[in-house]
Structure formats: C-alpha cells, structure tokens
Amino acid sequence: MNNTTSFGSKIHLNNLTVNFDERFQLDNIDWVITPNQHWMITGTNGAGKSALVAVLAGYGDIISGNLNGTPKRVGLVSFEAQAELIAQELKKDDADIMDVISEGTPVHEMIYNDCADKSLAESLVEKFGLTELLDRAFRKLSTGESRKVMLIRALSSKPDLLILDEPFDGLDAEMHSLLQAHLEALSNTTQMLVVLNRFDERPSFITDIAYVEDGSLSHQIQVSDKAAYEALYQLLHLKTTELEIPPVDKESALPALDPEQPLVRLTDTSIKYDETVIFSDLNWTIKPNEHWQLSGPNGSGKTGLLALITGDHPQCYVNDIFVFGFKRGSGESIWQIKQFIGYVSTALQWEYRVSTNLRNVIISGFYDSIGLYSNSSDRQKQIANEWLALLGMSDRADQPFNKLSYGDQRLLLIARAMVKHPPLLILDEPCLGLDDMNRQLVLALIEKICAGSETSVLYVNHHPEDKIKGIENYLSLDK
The missing domain is CATH 3.40.50.300 (P-loop containing nucleotide triphosphate hydrolases)
Structure with missing residues (x-):
C-alpha cells in the first residue's frame, strides 16, 4: 500500500457483546480499527468471523459495550447478505395478487439503481461477464453469478468502509485475479475488512490480522510482525487442516x-x-x-x-x-x-x-x-x-x-x-x-x-x- 493521504475512520468496539437471534453471541470484543488500516479477519468455521464484521454493517443486537465511529456508507458482501437479498426477492411472490407471478427484480436494476458510480459499475459488469445477464431476474442467477452482482453493487457504491466476507469463494482463477487487482487499486482510497479462511488468499495490502475464536477476538497482529504472523498462520493450519494423525511405523x-x-x-x-x-x-x-x-x-x-x-x-x-x-x-x-x-x-x-x-x-x-x-x-x-x-x-x-x-x-x-x-x-x-x-x-x-x-x-x-x-x-x- 503506497497511499499518501489518510482515509478511513477510527472505529472502536469497546467491550462489546452482541447477540444474533440467540443463535450466536460475540463476547467482550475490544477492537480498534484506525485510518489507513486494512484488516483480514480469520479463524475456524463457526468462530464468529462473519458475525464480527456484520456488527459493523448494523447487524446483531448489542447487549453491552459500545460501538463508535462506524461510517455512514458501509459496503457489505457476504453469503448472509446474499441469501437475505434472494429471500426478499422470493417474498415478492407472496405479495402478488390476481395470480400474477412476479419475474423478480432484473439484474440491471439491482446494479444500477442507487449506484454511486455508474461508470465503474458498467466496467465491472463487462469484466465480470454479466452483460448478457442484465435483463435476467436476480433470483434466477446461479450462486456464483449473484455473488458477482453483490460484489459490483458494493464496489460501485463508493463506501467509506468495504466489508468483504470470503469474496473469492466461487470465483474462477481469472475472476479471482481480476478482483484482487481491483481491490489492490481500491486500497489506496478505501478502508477494507476482508474475512478469509485461507491465508494464501490474503491481499498484499492487508496491514493487520484479527483471529476470532469461539465468539471472541483472541489475537490481533500486524502483518509486518513476521514472527507473530507465522505463528498465527501455523495456528490456523493446525485448527483447520484435514490431515489425520500420521500412522504408526x-x-x-x-x-x-x-x-x-x-x-x-x-x-x-x-x-x-x-x-x-x-x-x-x-x-x-x-x-x-x-x-x-x-x-x-x-x-x-x-x-x-x-x-x-x-x-x-x-x-x-x-x-x-x-x-x-x-x-x-x-x-x-x-x-x-x-x-x-x-x-x-x-x-x-x-x-x-x-x-x-x-x-x-x-x-x-x-x-x-x-x-x-x-x-x-x-x-x-x-x-x-x-x-x-x-x-x-x-x-x-x-x-x-x-x-x-x-x-x-x-x-x-x-x-x-x-x-x-x-x-x-x-x-x-x-x-x-x-x-x-x-x-x-x-x-x-x-x-x-x-x-x-x-x-x-x-x-x-x-x-x-x-x-x-x-x-x-x-x-x-x-x-
């Protein structure tokens, strides 16, 4: 990252406990995100990574503690937000009267309505290969296609804070490289939080890493701290590796x-x-x-x-x-x-x-x-x-x-x-x-x-x- 001007907000989660519909709870989170920082959030499945970033997008019920400094414009891409949007589309059938079945919202409305940067959106539509799908109903897209729509919506919304939860999942190698390059360029002007399970997908502009475990933020390290970074990588490897205990001789x-x-x-x-x-x-x-x-x-x-x-x-x-x-x-x-x-x-x-x-x-x-x-x-x-x-x-x-x-x-x-x-x-x-x-x-x-x-x-x-x-x-x- 070679930016020369400051960007982003100071966001402070102070002893924050948040409940998510009694299904999951974040406990006593102390986390300070400062301007010019880009965070990678990692941990094992079910640890609370997605819940942690969702709090910054307004999800969850705060039980105790304080959340300060969240910017007004937050762009979020996650499987949960994707599923929620599709569910909203499906509900339109229930609201139809006189047996007229709604086709659902077309992709071009999903992308261009309330778009803050139409030129960027048009460019990304072409690069992501969605031009031929602009007139198709959003809910009729494949999971990968609807994921791309979510990415374009977030990237073209000019957010002050961009939250990407497993943004590379479902993308082929070409799309993966394209998104990495776009995020690299964006990192000079926009603060980002990226949730990732895989360390080898860490964008080069990430400055800090948060490790979440059992609903708590157990480690916060700077990428520049080589020893701490290697230890965290090894910890995640041990937690997630599918290798079995080696056999006896x-x-x-x-x-x-x-x-x-x-x-x-x-x-x-x-x-x-x-x-x-x-x-x-x-x-x-x-x-x-x-x-x-x-x-x-x-x-x-x-x-x-x-x-x-x-x-x-x-x-x-x-x-x-x-x-x-x-x-x-x-x-x-x-x-x-x-x-x-x-x-x-x-x-x-x-x-x-x-x-x-x-x-x-x-x-x-x-x-x-x-x-x-x-x-x-x-x-x-x-x-x-x-x-x-x-x-x-x-x-x-x-x-x-x-x-x-x-x-x-x-x-x-x-x-x-x-x-x-x-x-x-x-x-x-x-x-x-x-x-x-x-x-x-x-x-x-x-x-x-x-x-x-x-x-x-x-x-x-x-x-x-x-x-x-x-x-x-x-x-x-x-x-």
Whole structure:
C-alpha cells in the first residue's frame, strides 16, 4: 500500500457483546480499527468471523459495550447478505395478487439503481461477464453469478468502509485475479475488512490480522510482525487442516496391549515423606482411549503422581499400581513400562540440546533418544515428514531444532512423543513458559491428537478450568 493521504475512520468496539437471534453471541470484543488500516479477519468455521464484521454493517443486537465511529456508507458482501437479498426477492411472490407471478427484480436494476458510480459499475459488469445477464431476474442467477452482482453493487457504491466476507469463494482463477487487482487499486482510497479462511488468499495490502475464536477476538497482529504472523498462520493450519494423525511405523510398532485391561490403575495410592503426606487414598483408573486432565496447585503432587506411573518414583513399589499389563514390583523393567508412554515436559525440552534437524527430532521418538544415533528407515522419514506437514513445518524440515522458537520446539517434542503412537501420552505442563499465541498452537495440537488417534492423552496443568476440546475426564489434586 503506497497511499499518501489518510482515509478511513477510527472505529472502536469497546467491550462489546452482541447477540444474533440467540443463535450466536460475540463476547467482550475490544477492537480498534484506525485510518489507513486494512484488516483480514480469520479463524475456524463457526468462530464468529462473519458475525464480527456484520456488527459493523448494523447487524446483531448489542447487549453491552459500545460501538463508535462506524461510517455512514458501509459496503457489505457476504453469503448472509446474499441469501437475505434472494429471500426478499422470493417474498415478492407472496405479495402478488390476481395470480400474477412476479419475474423478480432484473439484474440491471439491482446494479444500477442507487449506484454511486455508474461508470465503474458498467466496467465491472463487462469484466465480470454479466452483460448478457442484465435483463435476467436476480433470483434466477446461479450462486456464483449473484455473488458477482453483490460484489459490483458494493464496489460501485463508493463506501467509506468495504466489508468483504470470503469474496473469492466461487470465483474462477481469472475472476479471482481480476478482483484482487481491483481491490489492490481500491486500497489506496478505501478502508477494507476482508474475512478469509485461507491465508494464501490474503491481499498484499492487508496491514493487520484479527483471529476470532469461539465468539471472541483472541489475537490481533500486524502483518509486518513476521514472527507473530507465522505463528498465527501455523495456528490456523493446525485448527483447520484435514490431515489425520500420521500412522504408526509397523516395523517399530509397540507390543499389543489387552484392550479389556486399563492402561493405568492406582488403588489407595499415596506419597509420603516422613510425616508429610502429599496425597493419600487416591484411586484412579485410565482406560484405553480415555483423555484426562490432571490439575492442582504447586505442591499438590502432580509430578509425583506422574512419576508413580512412569516408574521414576521410588514409592511406586510400595503402592498398588497396575500399568500396561504389569503389576509394579512383579519383575518388570522400567523400559517395559516406558515404551508405552510418550512424555513431554519442560525438563525434557531443557535436556534436548543436541544440534539436529527437525525431521530427526521426530524420528528420535522411535528410539526414545535425545538426538538420533541410529540409521532411520525410509518409512520413518516419511512418517516424520507427515508430522511436519501436520504442524505446518514442511519447509523447515532441515533446519536445526535449537534455532526454533520455544513454542515450535514444544510442538516438535509432542510430535516426537506421538510418533510411535504410545497408548499413553503424558503432557506435563506443556504450555508452561509459552506466550498466548504459542499456547494456542500447543492446545490446538493436543485437540488434534485427542480427535485423531487411539492414544490416551494425560494433560497436566494448574488450572482445571483451562479445558481442552476432546478431554472429558478430570482429576484435581488438592494441596
């Protein structure tokens, strides 16, 4: 964007809560749009992207908060507005009398009536290939054709604010390029908000990005902030990718467990140090394919409880503990237990200091090693590449692990722990030390694992209210 004059309004949504016919609600939106800014609004399906921009076009019932600065002339193109216009046309049949059926409003009236720039409208009609359809009833157009009419109406209305909700959907490659070029030219004089699911469709003039999740505006970043932009792109990739959890390597597959037996069963379990009791009389069973969240304040015994399961706590032999088909203290080795566990913790991340590339970090999970010291098979490399694709890191496969951001390292270590498809994946405070964006990335990956694998996830954190989609079992330890 190379404009030399200021344009657009300062629009302020202050702690705004908006209801949409009791179907959806935006909650506590704080958003300031300043002159010369062009925003891209993104997020997962159903997150509230369309609702957020519709508020600026006058839709929704404001429950609380304030909306200030909205300009008088707002141009809106959205599927909802398109459907509303078609519904209005169909209602004309109901209003007809004497059995005279209305043909509906012709396209030329839809475009040219109340048109602020007829010359522009005529030019766009020709470019969009609608000349032959000007006399046809609007309601008889195809979805793509009526979409083009909506675009022409909005673009030729000379709006102070132009809101485009998925403007490229349904357009062929030629029309896509034409619209991109027109918007690029328009960006020097008109403020725009563009709702998009696909990052690769982001127009070059976009200055800022808003990420919407569950009716809330969770992230606002500047496109010029490269690190934040890449993290948001990766988050959206994890939230929306259709890739499944990569499969197990059959040659590295773990021994089969009895599906009728629990993975873990603790009976009247306790941890005591002299006269200090950390917890006692704890009964807990983790069944195959169950996901659990373990919470509790510092000192409540979360880490000790995990160590009883993994066999790293000396009191595991004085408690009644059954894990992966073994009763602890019956002659099993610690490695017979640990082969069935994937483990991620801050301590592991501190220990993983070897200089190796991202692909090898994931492959090292097949060998439970820090670093890779064995020759990997072609199949293991392929699976590692599939994990990198899931994480949106394919283009960084050969980069060194120690050059990654803290959050990306955590994602790689979760993939490393999952690569052998362990029956139990223990994530000990996986978000500790992460900023909000990287926290969202990690939680998105955990949700993906819960939804797409046969691994039981044990997610450990301080806050029982910090719930993850897919985890429905909770154990809270009190101090």
